[in-house]
Structure formats: C-alpha cells, structure tokens
Amino acid sequence: MTDLSATTGVTDRPSGTAQQTESAAPDPILQFLDRQQPETPCLVMDLAQVRDRYRQLRTALPDARICYAVKANPTPEVVGELVGLGASFDVASPGEIDLCLAKGAAPESISYGNTIKKRRDIARAYEQGVRLFVTDSAADLTNIAEVAPGSQVFCRVLVDNKGSRTPFGRKFGCPPEIAAQLLRRARELDLDAYGVSFHIGSQQLEPVAWEHGISAARQVFENCAAHGVRLRMVNLGGGLPAGYTEAAPPLADYVRRIEESLDRNFGAQRPELLIEPGRFIVGDAGVLRSEVVLVSDSSDGERSWVYLDIGRYNGLAETEGEAITYRLRTSRDGDPLGPVVLAGPTCDGDDVLYQRTRYELPRTLRGGDWVDLLSAGAYTASYSSVGFNGFTPLPTYCVDGDEQP
Amino acid sequence: MTDLSATTGVTDRPSGTAQQTESAAPDPILQFLDRQQPETPCLVMDLAQVRDRYRQLRTALPDARICYAVKANPTPEVVGELVGLGASFDVASPGEIDLCLAKGAAPESISYGNTIKKRRDIARAYEQGVRLFVTDSAADLTNIAEVAPGSQVFCRVLVDNKGSRTPFGRKFGCPPEIAAQLLRRARELDLDAYGVSFHIGSQQLEPVAWEHGISAARQVFENCAAHGVRLRMVNLGGGLPAGYTEAAPPLADYVRRIEESLDRNFGAQRPELLIEPGRFIVGDAGVLRSEVVLVSDSSDGERSWVYLDIGRYNGLAETEGEAITYRLRTSRDGDPLGPVVLAGPTCDGDDVLYQRTRYELPRTLRGGDWVDLLSAGAYTASYSSVGFNGFTPLPTYCVDGDEQP
Known part of the structure; x- marks a missing residue:
C-alpha cells in the first residue's frame, strides 16, 4: 500500500x-x-502502515528473522500488531521483555539485545524463557553462562558509523579479535556461540555501510572456525531509515548492498540472518x-x-x-x-x-x-x-x- | 547546620x-x-538540607521574595516543606501551579515564570488566583492583558550567560529597549508594569555575572521612567550553584556582588527584589x-x-x-x-x-x-x-x- x-x-x-x-x-x-x-x-500511529513496513521488509529479506527494536516505539498496540504478524523482538530491558510477553510474544521470539545487563535481569529473562543474548564483554558473558546456561549468544562488534544521523560512538561492541575470543570462551562455558552482531548507526543514509559490519562478522567467523567454533548467524542490526527532511535511499538499495556484501564475504556459506529494525517499521x-x-x-x-x-x-x-x-x-x-x-x-x-x-x-x-x-x-x-x-x-x-x- | x-x-x-x-x-x-x-x-532527598538552604538565602537577602523554581525538583514533599517556610514559587506550567496549590501554596505566592504560555493556560492561572506573570513578547503580553486583566507583569531581558555551566542561549528575553516598550505597552493595556527579570544562566560560577542583569534592568527602569511608567521590581532569576566537582564560590560572594551592583545601579532607589533559586535550594x-x-x-x-x-x-x-x-x-x-x-x-x-x-x-x-x-x-x-x-x-x-x- x-x-x-x-x-x-x-x-x-x-x-x-x-x-x-x-x-x-x-x-x-x-x-x-x-x-x-x-x-x-x-x-x-497508523497500524496499517506498521504492518505494511513489516511486510515490505519480510518480502525484501525473506530469510532474515525480523526482530522489531521495541525501544523505537513500545506502544502496546504496535507490539501486539507485530506479534500477530509473526515478528521477533529485540529488547533492551526486563520492562521490554514483560511488555512483549504481555502482548503474546513467545519467549523464543525475544532477543535480549542490550550488552549492558544486570546479572539478575539475565536470570529473570532466562526464567521467562528467553534464550538469546547479545554480549560484548567478559563480565557479561560470565553472567550469561552462570545464570542463563546453554543459551545462544552473539557478540557485538564495533564498526564505523559514518553516514548515520545518530552514530553510536564507542559505547557498544568490541573489535573482531576480541569478539572471536569471547565467542570461543562462550563455547568453553557451554553456551551456544551463535554469531555476530553490529550496528552501523541509526538512520543510516549510506547503504554501503553494512559492508563494514558484514566483513567484520566474516573475520570473527573465520577466527572462530580456525579454532573449531562454527558460528552460524549474522545480525544486521538496525539503521534502516524513516523519512525526514533529507532524502533517504529506497529499501531496495539497502537490500542490494547487503546481499552483495553477504555474497562477497560469505559466498555459498550464507549465514542465518537476523535484523533489528525499529525506526524503519514505526x-x-x-x-x-x-x-x-x-x-x-x-x-x-x-x-x-x-x-x-x-x-x-x-x-x-x-x-x-x-x-x-x-x-x-x-x-x-x-x-x-x-x-x-x-x-x-x-x-x-x-x-x-x-x-x-x-x-x-x-x-x-x-x-x-x-x-x-x-x-x-x-x-x-x-x-x-x-x-x-x-x-x-x-x-x-x-x-x-x-x-x- | x-x-x-x-x-x-x-x-x-x-x-x-x-x-x-x-x-x-x-x-x-x-x-x-x-x-x-x-x-x-x-x-x-534530605528535607532538613532543603530547609537549611532556604533559611541561608532568607538571611542573606532578607528583603528578597524567594520564589523556588519548582522545575528543579517538583517532589511534592519538597514543595510542601517550602510552603511551610513561607516561600513563593516560580512555575513553568499549569501542572506546576496545580502542584503548588495542592501543597497549600497561596495563589498570590505564585509567579508564572515561563515566557511561553498558551492563552488558555494564562486564563486558567488567572482563574486560580495567579496575578504575577513574566513576558518577553507582544503576543504573550496581549494574551495576558486579555485573559488576566490587571495582573502584575515583569519583562525578561536577554543577558550575557558567560560563566554559566548551562547557559540559556537566545530562547528567552529581549533587549532592554524592547522590554521597556513592552512594559510601557503593558500600562496602556491596564496591566501593572511591575519590573524586570533576567537569568544569568544556571550553575553560574561567576558572582559578577549578576551585574549584566542588574544594569540591564536599570536601563529598562530609566527608559520607562522617562515615559512616566515607574517600575518597582528586579527579579534576580536563578543561577546560584550546587556543589559539583568544580569549585563554586560561597553564597556570601554572590550576595556581595549583587548588593554592590544594586547600589551602583539603583543607589537609594533600591527596587523590590525577587529571586528564583532552584538548584541552590535542592x-x-x-x-x-x-x-x-x-x-x-x-x-x-x-x-x-x-x-x-x-x-x-x-x-x-x-x-x-x-x-x-x-x-x-x-x-x-x-x-x-x-x-x-x-x-x-x-x-x-x-x-x-x-x-x-x-x-x-x-x-x-x-x-x-x-x-x-x-x-x-x-x-x-x-x-x-x-x-x-x-x-x-x-x-x-x-x-x-x-x-x-
């Protein structure tokens, strides 16, 4: 529409x-x-437009798991609408987990996407059935291993945010070599070392930016593989734009660049994909x-x-x-x-x-x-x-x- | 204490x-x-420290009307404590007026200190008994005259905020010559042209900064007097500091500078004083x-x-x-x-x-x-x-x- x-x-x-x-x-x-x-x-909010955006992205990246970034708009009706469409959810806190569950989301549709988590909040999420966690530090990884045993973890790498209207700075993520160390350590801790995430900055106006993240992810995959740890997932993060005063490229441009970068870096070994749109959806x-x-x-x-x-x-x-x-x-x-x-x-x-x-x-x-x-x-x-x-x-x-x- | x-x-x-x-x-x-x-x-919050600060300022500026800037901390217990001490209140919105009245403040103890007011919010404040309004624009002044007839008005002048940790920019206030025009116009509109306010910036670390405002106020007083309008009040605004990592002068230094400036600019014609401490109190x-x-x-x-x-x-x-x-x-x-x-x-x-x-x-x-x-x-x-x-x-x-x- x-x-x-x-x-x-x-x-x-x-x-x-x-x-x-x-x-x-x-x-x-x-x-x-x-x-x-x-x-x-x-x-x-027009819920019809929310649905429409979700479906556009579903069609454009048919094999990606779409985790709506709840922080972008936690209105219960919006979350409920996306539950109905089969979306997954990227959450930042216990409050957002509670919201998603209250609107009918399955615990396995939730990704705890904040690298900054209290130990007891990880435990609480685990008790609620959440089994997917991001990490980027040894202290957080240890907490996950101890209070959310056996969970899937992915590690966030720090990438260039050039082209973003609201870049992230250095608060989140670690260099690829540290990410690989953490994921290898995750396996030793009996966690499922699942993959790599990155965020090229919100309202990213340069589709080519995803290459920074996808090539960094490949480095981590290779490093881990050399140590016998086979990663399986690349999380493309957020960054897809909404329509403000400045021109933004159409979705097709983003998808083409992402696909090219995946081909270049992973070829036939295409990983599972996860994406965390917030602004783009709402x-x-x-x-x-x-x-x-x-x-x-x-x-x-x-x-x-x-x-x-x-x-x-x-x-x-x-x-x-x-x-x-x-x-x-x-x-x-x-x-x-x-x-x-x-x-x-x-x-x-x-x-x-x-x-x-x-x-x-x-x-x-x-x-x-x-x-x-x-x-x-x-x-x-x-x-x-x-x-x-x-x-x-x-x-x-x-x-x-x-x-x- | x-x-x-x-x-x-x-x-x-x-x-x-x-x-x-x-x-x-x-x-x-x-x-x-x-x-x-x-x-x-x-x-x-320690209410004993709130009381103590209020009393210090009461003692240091015995003839100033102390209007607590509610925005600094609108905790009901804090507002109630200050009502009990006989404070007046500087409010920014209908919400803050309601809060003060609910805690027992008299309407005549309230100064509507936001230059940005909806016409219906001025009317509502007037119905609640508020009779003191700031202004800095012709449109706002007209609204006050029409829906709060006969009220006292003071005009905010724009002054240098050098030395402030959180300066105001150009959002509030007008030059002294415009302030004088507005106050003369206020009289024509059957309002009580009461005085002049300024704000030298929050967390102001240079006591001498008040001179900017007090001398600007004198200019407005003189201009109005030359046109037969006798102003009576100078509102010293906020700016007194709290104790963060950097050294701030003691209260006595601020009071000395303010008194010197009042003497220099107004001599024996000392105006009524009003002051709007927020950070300093709480x-x-x-x-x-x-x-x-x-x-x-x-x-x-x-x-x-x-x-x-x-x-x-x-x-x-x-x-x-x-x-x-x-x-x-x-x-x-x-x-x-x-x-x-x-x-x-x-x-x-x-x-x-x-x-x-x-x-x-x-x-x-x-x-x-x-x-x-x-x-x-x-x-x-x-x-x-x-x-x-x-x-x-x-x-x-x-x-x-x-x-x-």
Whole structure:
C-alpha cells in the first residue's frame, strides 16, 4: 500500500519546509485528528502502515528473522500488531521483555539485545524463557553462562558509523579479535556461540555501510572456525531509515548492498540472518500533532521564534544536536513562508528544536494553530520526561488505516 | 547546620574522584539507604538540607521574595516543606501551579515564570488566583492583558550567560529597549508594569555575572521612567550553584556582588527584589544511588567502561555535553583508583555520562556495587523518561535529617 520511495525518499525542496501528503485516499491519522480533536501534543500511529513496513521488509529479506527494536516505539498496540504478524523482538530491558510477553510474544521470539545487563535481569529473562543474548564483554558473558546456561549468544562488534544521523560512538561492541575470543570462551562455558552482531548507526543514509559490519562478522567467523567454533548467524542490526527532511535511499538499495556484501564475504556459506529494525517499521507510521503556543519576533530582527507545545523533553529528544529534522505540516500551509527558529515550551534554554537548520513556516502562523511533525513514530513518546517543567508525557493513539469505513 | 562553603566549595583534587562526606553526625540519607535498601536507581532527598538552604538565602537577602523554581525538583514533599517556610514559587506550567496549590501554596505566592504560555493556560492561572506573570513578547503580553486583566507583569531581558555551566542561549528575553516598550505597552493595556527579570544562566560560577542583569534592568527602569511608567521590581532569576566537582564560590560572594551592583545601579532607589533559586535550594540535598551494571575493559586498552543503572534518560539529563559533573561516592572507596568512562544502561550511544571529563573510580569496582551521585537533588528525577528502553522513571524518597532518633 505505501510506496517506500514515496515515504522515505524525501523532497528536493528547501529543507524543512512544509510538505503536503500526496494521497488520494483519506489519511486515517488526519481523520482521527479532525474527528477527535485530542489535547495536544499527541502522537497518532497508523497500524496499517506498521504492518505494511513489516511486510515490505519480510518480502525484501525473506530469510532474515525480523526482530522489531521495541525501544523505537513500545506502544502496546504496535507490539501486539507485530506479534500477530509473526515478528521477533529485540529488547533492551526486563520492562521490554514483560511488555512483549504481555502482548503474546513467545519467549523464543525475544532477543535480549542490550550488552549492558544486570546479572539478575539475565536470570529473570532466562526464567521467562528467553534464550538469546547479545554480549560484548567478559563480565557479561560470565553472567550469561552462570545464570542463563546453554543459551545462544552473539557478540557485538564495533564498526564505523559514518553516514548515520545518530552514530553510536564507542559505547557498544568490541573489535573482531576480541569478539572471536569471547565467542570461543562462550563455547568453553557451554553456551551456544551463535554469531555476530553490529550496528552501523541509526538512520543510516549510506547503504554501503553494512559492508563494514558484514566483513567484520566474516573475520570473527573465520577466527572462530580456525579454532573449531562454527558460528552460524549474522545480525544486521538496525539503521534502516524513516523519512525526514533529507532524502533517504529506497529499501531496495539497502537490500542490494547487503546481499552483495553477504555474497562477497560469505559466498555459498550464507549465514542465518537476523535484523533489528525499529525506526524503519514505526517512524513513518506516526504523526505528532502540536499546537503553536506563541510566535515571537526575535530580538535579532531576522527570524521569528515559533514555540510549540512539544519540545526536547516531551517527545522530541532526537532533535538534540538537530540530528533528526522532521518534516512539518501546518494548519496554514499555502500561506507565504518565512524563516523561523523552532523551540519547545519549557523554561530550558536547550529546549530549542531547530536553530542551525533552516526551517520556513507560514508567516501567518500564530498561537493556537497546529503544527504536525511527520514521520514521528520512532523514538518520540517513550523518551518523554515524566514531567519536566510540569508538562505531561506525550500520549499515543493508534488508528488502523485498513479499518476505515 | 550545613555550611555552604563546605558543600558547594568543592575539592582541589583531580576532578571527578570520589569524595567522602566529612561529617561527624550520621548522614540521614546514608542511613535511609542502609536501612531500606531501595531498588536502584533512586533519588533520596534530605528535607532538613532543603530547609537549611532556604533559611541561608532568607538571611542573606532578607528583603528578597524567594520564589523556588519548582522545575528543579517538583517532589511534592519538597514543595510542601517550602510552603511551610513561607516561600513563593516560580512555575513553568499549569501542572506546576496545580502542584503548588495542592501543597497549600497561596495563589498570590505564585509567579508564572515561563515566557511561553498558551492563552488558555494564562486564563486558567488567572482563574486560580495567579496575578504575577513574566513576558518577553507582544503576543504573550496581549494574551495576558486579555485573559488576566490587571495582573502584575515583569519583562525578561536577554543577558550575557558567560560563566554559566548551562547557559540559556537566545530562547528567552529581549533587549532592554524592547522590554521597556513592552512594559510601557503593558500600562496602556491596564496591566501593572511591575519590573524586570533576567537569568544569568544556571550553575553560574561567576558572582559578577549578576551585574549584566542588574544594569540591564536599570536601563529598562530609566527608559520607562522617562515615559512616566515607574517600575518597582528586579527579579534576580536563578543561577546560584550546587556543589559539583568544580569549585563554586560561597553564597556570601554572590550576595556581595549583587548588593554592590544594586547600589551602583539603583543607589537609594533600591527596587523590590525577587529571586528564583532552584538548584541552590535542592541540589546539594539529594543523593542519587545507582548500581554498577557492568565493568568492561575497553577496546582501546586504556580506560574501563563502567555502566551504571542510571543514565541520561532516567535522571542524568544534565550530563548532556558533560555540563554538570557530579561528585561520586562508591561502595569501594579507598581502593586504588583507575580512569574510567561512565555510561548509562540504555541501548543508546548518546547515553554516555562522562567520556571527555576525567573520572577515576576504584579499580575493584564491579557489577552489583553501588555508586552514589552526590548533590543530585536538582534537575534529575523529573527529567526521567517515561520508559525509554523500558527503564522505569527515577523514584524519589524524602528523609528529614532533623527528625533522626
């Protein structure tokens, strides 16, 4: 139903200007907003688009096990929808395991994908039936061996994140030679040394980036094989994009590069594949509706300041460093545009969304008007503060575009 | 009871090393933690220290109206304690107004200190009895005049934030000449043009910084007086420090500089004073207890990575850019130290606390040990995400050091 190139291949026009949804069919999210007029700010998710994205990826990588990265959007309805489609789940904490199980996921569909785990949280996951764990350190591996005996483990390697809008730095992963040591040690500890994972950085705009990870995985496979340990799985991580203001390649480009890299590195010995999409599944399926609180002429006489009732602390955490630049839609689209600085509602000087990035909005915009942030379904609501400055967390509503009357 | 110079004048030792509390009396926070062994992470506040700080400031600036900046720590017990002491309140939102009123604050003790307010939120505050509003724009001023008629208004001027660890940028305030225009306009709109506010930046380490604001306020007073509008109040804003790793001057230095500046700018025409301390009141009164999740030898062979169960998304938002560097205390203090990178528990590459700042921790530290972040009572718990990565928000407990057996 959704054409990926249309939703993630975004706009040649000046960055940040409002963009109309070009669709003949009524937009179920707009219909919901028009009918319900919910308090703003709020996030509205279209479950039909979530399903559609999952199926696109299922078709494009038919032999990969798709582990939805729950952290991207832990709305129970979204998780439940993906359980129904047969997805697996990449979880970061006991809280996310509980959520998946509560929505009907089988324990064997869960991958405990956080390298940073308390020993008792590993034990708890094991008791709940989870048998797949990532690791990247000796201390964590020992914990897994002791409290989750016999489990499958994969080791995360550290790879170049060039091309990512939100790179990971050095927090996760280890060099291939250390990964191989850990996996060989895993076998000695009677764990199932299963494979290698990597993450080339979220919102990765260069499909060729996966080569860094796949070739590193091959090195680990070879090193282990030379010591009699046969690894079987490559976890391609996350990184597939959603549609923000900058153009992103279509899914087909990513898949082609991944397949080429797998051929080059593994040839006929193609490993089992696992992939951890989050943003790709839910990003474009959500619209964040906000209200203009105030428009103020700036003291520098150039750009107006537009203050929204949504900001960095109640949902737009990914505007930190202006890393993610959402497309906007307003109730005054069509009116003449002028340059603006966009800011959130708190008494916090860092609660500014876009100051360096050039955004233009209708000059007629004023307090009480609405501004929609498009493709805001990933990494928004769950980042909300519990109440910084007394502003309440961002609520999420779900609609289903396939169930329209 | 607490000597300010002892709690905020911090350490000549290498930054970030653990520091023992030098106190003969039993520490009520440590007693609580020992006795209750609460789940980590958690924040424990000592209400006796909150009271003590309020009284210090009361004594140091006897004619200033002290408006506690609720955003710094909106724990109901803290707000209630300050109501009992006769404090006023600086609030940022309807949520914070409701909180103050629920804890017994009088509406006339509330200052609506956010320049970014929805028109209906101004109306709601007015209905609740609030009669004091900040402004810095024509649109906001018009709203106040229309839905909060006759109220007192003060205008925020934009001032240099040099010396602040968390400067405000250009989000708030306007130049003195615009402020004067707005206040003259306020009178035309039958509002009470009350005075001028400024904020020299939070955790301001240079007492001389207040001169920027006080001289700007004088300019506005003079401009308005020349047009027959007599302003009466100067709001000194926030900025008084808490005790992190770097040395901060004692309160007496700040008060001396402020008094000198008031004398220089206003002489015998001393205005009414208002001050909005947040961090200064609650910062040093809180200890954040965390657990070491994992210690991992780094792949660069130099520093270990210590992963805590607290990070940027469940309380330590102010470690963004390593702006605020908390003092640490661990269960292994006294053991030999080694350099570390400190990181939080989420699968997020930005959830790293200190990488550029040099911290040393006991080399014996391992998973299950505790690490206390000292002076963590301000800007922590309420910043917590609702559940990013499935981690729960930071709970706050209150003890009262004056009620020990």
